[in-house]
Amino acid sequence: MYNLPNDDSLDISTLSRLFESTTNSYKYLYFLSLLDILKRENFDIVSPISFQEIIVEMLANAWYPHNYFKLSFGTQDQIANKLDSLQLEITEPILKFRDTDKKLLRTAISNQNINDIVTFISNYVPYRLIRPFYNEETRRFKDYDVNPAIITLSKNQFDNKKPLYCFNAEKQKDCNAIILHPDWIKYLEKNYTIVRGWASWEWLKYMQQRNPNIPNVVNKIFMPQKRDSLSKQTKYWQTVLTHQEIKCIYSQVQLNKDEISLDHYLPWSFVAHDQLWNLIPTTPSVNSSKSNNLPSQIYFSAFVNLQYLGLTVSHNNISEKKWLKDIESFVSDLKVNQAEDLLNLEILTNAYETNLQPLITLASNQGFSANWVYA
Template sequence: MDKVKGKEWNVSESALISKINQERRLMYYFEKLNGMQTTIRFNADWLSYIHKNQEIIKGWMQYNIIVYLQRRNPSVPGIADKLYPPQERKLEKIKRYWKLLIEVQPIHEIYGHVQLSEKDISIDHFVPWSYVAHDEFWNLHPTTRSINSSKSNNLPTWDVYFPQLARLEFISYEMMWKYEILHDAFEKCAKEHLNDNAVRSKMYRKGQDFLCFSSVLEEIMQPVYQSARNCGFKDWIYKEAEADLMCVSDRKIANELWETTFGNGA
């Protein structure tokens, strides 16, 4: 609209439309001006161009929507994956890993203290996928299908469940270094579910004790967890275990409860 400048915009709508319609190669032209009944006529060349390049135009629009939302929500990860989530999240390798571990050592899931079996195992994101939008190994652990469904998109209460998660993940870590079959399964998982080499080298290096391992896990997970809480994700306690866990108010007591139930993880 280089021909319409400054005060030339300050004219009646009909006069303005007349000026606009004199422009060449516009996407559309006005045919009738009548409020909500205004009609326009699209340029046939533009229609052909849009139809031919619709995928490119759609991609450009999606990209700019993502950029806009990410700039205004800097603390929210994975906006692109949330707007256009994958049709299928592939967790089969993770599930096979935990099934192998169950064959080596009995495992109780962390929410209801249910002993897991190959027939009823579901992989849970401790911090919900709907926030993190990834399937990183350190945020995944096994539970039952019904408990996972009950948890939904909530945050497990940190002081109650993180110590138990840390202990369970440490058992996995110890077994992974002890048994070659588990180590091989872990390596297959790591190719898809450990995408940060710094996390892998710091958390899964050989020879760590529980205190060191759990401290690294907390260092990685706690900021993500807190950010999810800040975004409105609600605390959750598994109802069938709630009465038993009401007295758990700090990490020391939670660890004692875990060790009483599961042993020392050795």
């Protein structure tokens, strides 16, 4: 899908093979983290980049897909295991995606003891990531001979073969940083958007293979830049409330159309979308209490009945054209034959049971807290 821009002075073909035969998350996160560090420093880097700095960046990049969206990196992935073991102080700017450069998240991670994961990643990933530059030279090497060879080769051939980087020492036990080749820094600066897109695409393919049934993986592998506005969805439910009194299905409180908050019945952090079929009005306090939990089965019937009420009331009080536009996601995502089927409670209930219940089970298995009840 991605063709990396050519450069006569650099081995772009080898760069494009960095992720060949990759079976865990480490190389993807390592390279993406290098790009993030370069971008943050405006590609003005002359000193070595420490293993510690890169691995803190890796953990920060892994936090949203693993901890927030609960994606799997693979059963044996040590980055995921390490994140699960950390006691991080996760503040509201992080949860609300306002920690735009991950500064707070990186600080929270740096304040923890991560020596074990730094050692684990550093023993393997920095050397093997650039091994494609030296595939021929190391082809028949025993595994324990590969790293020392790459350290020596990358240093001795730094000026002529131009690997992506070399190391700051001659022996592995003394290596704790990489030195990026200046020509590669220039290349990455010039072609940042394309290279980042290529690496992100490779990362997405890896994550989709490990999360084959999870919805919307593409929107979960990086920190979202911001949450979309719910203004259109709010207007839909305000129109319904103008013509019909409604009680919150969780608290039984009578709703005021000017003070509603929209609840994602399936948590946004699971579906990563704002489709109307998954949104119902509630109060701000109830919505805050529910957070990203899965509601108890006791609310399912009330949820479907409320959606049915919304569909019928809106159908009777807005133009046919607008109604059909509003309910497009119901038809496509709930897989009903035609829009009018949504006005049949039995068909609507069957559609929700068929499509929503498996998602609830999947989300529960993925690690989202289940059986939430408002108290």
